[in-house]
Amino acid sequence: MDWVADFFIREADLYARILGDEAMVREGEELAAKLAGYLASRGVGGGRVLDVGCGVGRLSIPLAKLGFKVVGVDISPSFIEQARERAVKEGVVDRVVFVLGDARELSSVAGRYAPFDAILFIYTTIIGYYDYDTDLSILRQSRELAKPDSILIIDTVDKHYYVKVAGRSIINELGGYLIIQRYEYDEGSARARIQWTYYARGSNGYTLRPIANAQLSIRPYTLSELTELASAAGWRLVEAYSSPWEPYRPGGRLLAIFKPS
Numbered sequence: 001m002d003w004v005a006d007f008f009i010r011e012a013d014l015y016a017r018i019l020g021d022e023a024m025v026r027e028g029e030e031l032a033a034k035l036a037g038y039l040a041s042r043g044v045g046g047g048r049v050l051d052v053g054c055g056v057g058r059l060s061i062p063l064a065k066l067g068f069k070v071v072g073v074d075i076s077p078s079f080i081e082q083a084r085e086r087a088v089k090e091g092v093v094d095r096v097v098f099v100l101g102d103a104r105e106l107s108s109v110a111g112r113y114a115p116f117d118a119i120l121f122i123y124t125t126i127i128g129y130y131d132y133d134t135d136l137s138i139l140r141q142s143r144e145l146a147k148p149d150s151i152l153i154i155d156t157v158d159k160h161y162y163v164k165v166a167g168r169s170i171i172n173e174l175g176g177y178l179i180i181q182r183y184e185y186d187e188g189s190a191r192a193r194i195q196w197t198y199y200a201r202g203s204n205g206y207t208l209r210p211i212a213n214a215q216l217s218i219r220p221y222t223l224s225e226l227t228e229l230a231s232a233a234g235w236r237l238v239e240a241y242s243s244p245w246e247p248y249r250p251g252g253r254l255l256a257i258f259k260p261s
Contacts, residue, residue: 001136003214003215003216003217004075004129004130005075006078006215007078007214007216008074008075008076009075009077009215010113011212012076012078012200013078013216014077014177014212016055016056016078016079016082016141016225017057017174017175017176017177018174018175018177018179019056019079019175020056020059020082020175020183021174021175021176023174024058024174024175025058027058028058028059028062029037029058029062031059031122031156031244032059032062032063032066032193033062033066034067034244034245035059035063035120035153035244036066036067036068038244038245039068039117039118039151042151043149044117044118044150044151045067046067046068046069047065047068047069047116047117047118047119048068048069048070048071048115048116048117048118048142049068049069049071049112049116049118049119049120050069050070050071050073050110050112050114050116050118050119050120050121050142050145051063051070051072051073051120051122051178052073052103052106052119052121052125052126052138052142053073053074053075053103053121053122053123053125053126054072054073054074054079054083054098055074055076055083055125056079056082056083056086057072057082057086057087057096057098057191058169059120059123059127060072060083060096060098061083061086061087061092061096062088063096064087064090064092064096065090065092065095067095068095069095069096070095070096070097071096071097071098071099071110071111071113071116072096072097072098072099073098073099073101073103073109074098074099074100074101075099075100075101075102075103076100076113077100080098080099080100083098084098093195094219097113097192099113103126103138104130104134104137104138106138106141106142106145107141107144107145110145111145114144114145114146115145115146115147115150116145116146116147116150117147117150117151118144118150118151118152118153118196119142119146119150119151119153120153120155121152121153121154121155121156122153122155123155124155124156124157124218126138127139127154127156127221127226128156128218128219128220128221129218130219131219132219132229133182135219135229136229136232136233138154139229139230139233139234139235140233140234142233142235143233143234143235143260148260149259149260150259150260151257151258151259152230152235152257152258152259153255153256153257153258154226154230154254154255154256155253155254155255155256156220156226156253156254156256157219157220157223157252157253157254158220158222158223158226158250158251158252158253158254159190159220159221159222159225160222160251160252161220161251161252161253162183162185162192162218162220162249163185163237164184164251165183166183166184166192167183167184167240168183169181169182169184170183176200176201177198177199177200177211178198178199178200178201178208179197179199180196180197180199181194181195181196182194182195182197186202190219190220191217191218191219191220192217192218192219192220193215193216193218194215194216195213195214195215196213196214196215196216197210197212197213198211198212198213198214199211202209212221221254222250223240223248223250223254223256226254226256227256230256230258231261233252234260234261235258235259235260235261236258236259236260236261237256237257237258238257238258238259239256239257240254240255240257241255241256241257242254242255243255
């Protein structure tokens with residue numbers, strides 16, 4: 001998909017500013033703490049974790065600080081470079097490795113570090129970027145890299161949400177930008193399209209100047225569809241939540257936990 005290269009490689013610096021926003025960094029630290037507690041309760045405290053679509057390391061680095069041995073994989077050279085710099089700054093280079101690579105080739109990209117105690121797809125990353133067959137391949141490769149008792153966590157937004165917000169716009173302010181996200185959902189292709197428009201504020205704080213546009217195209221899943229997909233790849237659903245660790249309710253965030261079948 002060309003949009004993946006546009007968004008995460010050619011326009012990486014725009015999104016990197018968002019990932020580096022103080023609120024986003026804090027969110028990564030808070031989620032890492034919650035995931036660490038969950039993994040420890042499942043016997044994976046301090047284990048080896050694969051963070052697929054790791055970005056600038058906002059989850060990988062906090063997990064490394066909490067004692068996990070983390071391998072972060074991302075397709076963006078800019079993100080990987082920034083993640084490595086942050087790892088040095090945060091003093092965790094002995095516990096985290098950042099690897100440049102395409103998740104569609106996950107076995108070859110991360111194989112040398114396998115097997116993993118936990119494999120993470122966090123913040124609506126990778127799964128849904130391409131198509132069903134590609135998602136199936138990525139999850140099958142994840143299964144090959146996993147220990148027999150490993151945990152797979154897919155953190156995404158379910159299809160019901162995209163159907164609900166179709167035709168609407170959502171405004172956020174992150175990384176020094178005002179961002180308007182316009183949502184559309186196409187039943188025929190079963191894909192959601194999100195148009196991002198970035199604005200910079202003028203010196204007076206009120207004037208807005210459009211500086212860039214980006215479009216994402218995602219193939220979202222319902223919980224049952226995601227469960228079926230994962231099952232075909234060798235994973236079985238254990239639990240599902242709307243957020244750590246609230247009971248799952250359709251129409252928003254979907255945090256699905258799987259074990260090898």
